[in-house]
Amino acid sequence: KAGVTQTPRYLIKTRGQQVTLSCSPISGHRSVSWYQQTPGQGLQFLFEYFSETQRNKGNFPGRFSGRQFSNSRSEMNVSTLELGDSALYLCASSSKRPPRDEQFFGPGTRLTVL
């Protein structure tokens, strides 16, 4: 069974640009969560999608948005990039609705904002 895949793996952007990251969950998984990981703030929850609907959102500005498609693939978008958005963006998929079962993380997209 293929794992969670994320594209691209690495991305370099400049301030003010926007970026779209993609996540393909494990086949059959309908839940996709996104996390931002930085050395200073650690792992922070961005949002979760289940059956194409955003079910929960973390404490991030509106510049961070996402969506989920009917095949459960998910994208997240960051507009008007800031230097502080440089981070590893991880997505995780799960087969169940909460109560939470284990989540399977993808390898992440390393975003660098110059």
Add this chain to the structure above:
Amino acid sequence: QQPVQSPQAVILREGEDAVINCSSSKALYSVHWYRQKHGEAPVFLMILLKGGEQKGHEKISASFNEKKQQSSLYLTASQLSYSGTYFCGTEMTTDSWGKLQFGAGTQVVVTP
């Protein structure tokens, strides 16, 4: 609401034991443990639910004290493969929809 992990780091020799703690100031529904090796994605280790249910993959044990809102992960007879950063993630309710609040992590180094 971020859980507090302790210690921040621990160095072990192969075969030694260690305990990693995760504490919350809020009532918890579940505690999740993940391990992340450098440059890799976090990998699920165990989930502990209020009421005593547990689910895990590896030979690593953990406990969940519901009264104290604290969980402990026990690394017993550590192996080199146990090296990595351990994160606990907590859920407050049954419908938190994946909103895991992760601790800052505990870096574990196991030496030969």
